[in-house]
Amino acid sequence: MDEVEVVVAHSERTTLRVGDMFLKVDAQRERIAVEAEALALAPVPTPEVLWRKPSVLALAAVPGTALGRLGEPSPASPEAWAAAGAAIRTLHGAPLPPWPGRSADGLTAELERECDWLLAHEVLPAELVTRNRRIAEAALRPWEPVFVHGDLQITHVFTGGDDEVTGIIDWSEAARGDALFDLATLTLGHEERLGDLLAGYGTDVDTDIVRAWWSLRSLTAYRWLVQHGFDPGAPGCELDVLRAAS
Structure with missing residues (x-):
């Protein structure tokens, strides 16, 4: 190398x-x-920890291919998505991690703060922000906490040629949280694959709440993405998710 x-x-x-x-x-x-602790606790395939320093974590690459990328059609099969759903269900059924996660009250305050910023800086049309904020508020209900990945982007789940999950990466946001947040994060911008994911997840899911999380995540992440050099307005990304919400 x-x-x-x-x-x-x-x-x-x-x-x-x-x-x-x-x-x-x-x-x-x-x-x-x-x-590091989440990797040790998670009952699903994860990268091997090679070594750890106070600010550095060395991980082995996982085999397989990511389910896809935000803004692009997923090349993964329905079976691969179903396998991802089954793996996430296993994670959500595991004992809770010992540290807490974000609360509905904290998320409510974050949503208000980020929407105010978007409107004050005229980053997005007011009607778009208002409509999606109304949709997002449905996610801010009491939930039974589970072991969540917390940042389950489509690029973080890998599957192999036999359509089995070979690795789930990037666990720095793992915590106690709402199961539907993980499902929404993985299908953000890929609404057409939600049915495949839920076929493997294997339990009744309120898809209206998943859609609420799509709006909430897109609104609350928008400023961070802009300020860190990412483009939420790229085709298929957060802006398109907000436009499609109804």
């Missing part, structure tokens, strides 16, 4: 790839600690 690949880099954290090893460097040491 004669080069270092920068996988993602911004002011909070950087991930580098060197051969089959990933180095995660985080400005917040507690996120490294949470990720």
Whole structure:
């Protein structure tokens, strides 16, 4: 290996790839600690921890291919999505991690703060923000906490040629939380794959709440994405999710 690949880099954290090893460097040491403990507790395929320093976590690459990318059609089969649903169900059925997660009250305050910023800076049309905020509020109800991944983006779930989950990566946001938040995060921008995911998840799910989480996540993440060099207005990404909400 004669080069270092920068996988993602911004002011909070950087991930580098060197051969089959990933180095995660985080400005917040507690996120490294949470990720290491979550990897040890999660009852699903995860990367092997090679070593850990206070601000750095070295992980082995997982086999397989990610389910897809935000803004692009998923190339994964319905069976692969169903396998992902089954793995997430296993995670949600596991004992709770010992640290807490975000509360509905905290998320309510965050939603208000981020919507106010979007409106004050005229980043999005007022009607779009207002409509999606109304939809998002449905997610802010009491829920039974489960072991959630917390950042279950489509690029974080890998499956192999036999349509089995081979690895789930990036556990720094793992905590106690709402099961439907994980399902919504994975299907953000891929509404057409929600049925395949739920076929494997294997329990009744209120899809209106999943849709509420799509709006809530898109609204609350918008400022962060803009300020860290990402483009939520790219085709198929957060802006399109907000436009499609009804």
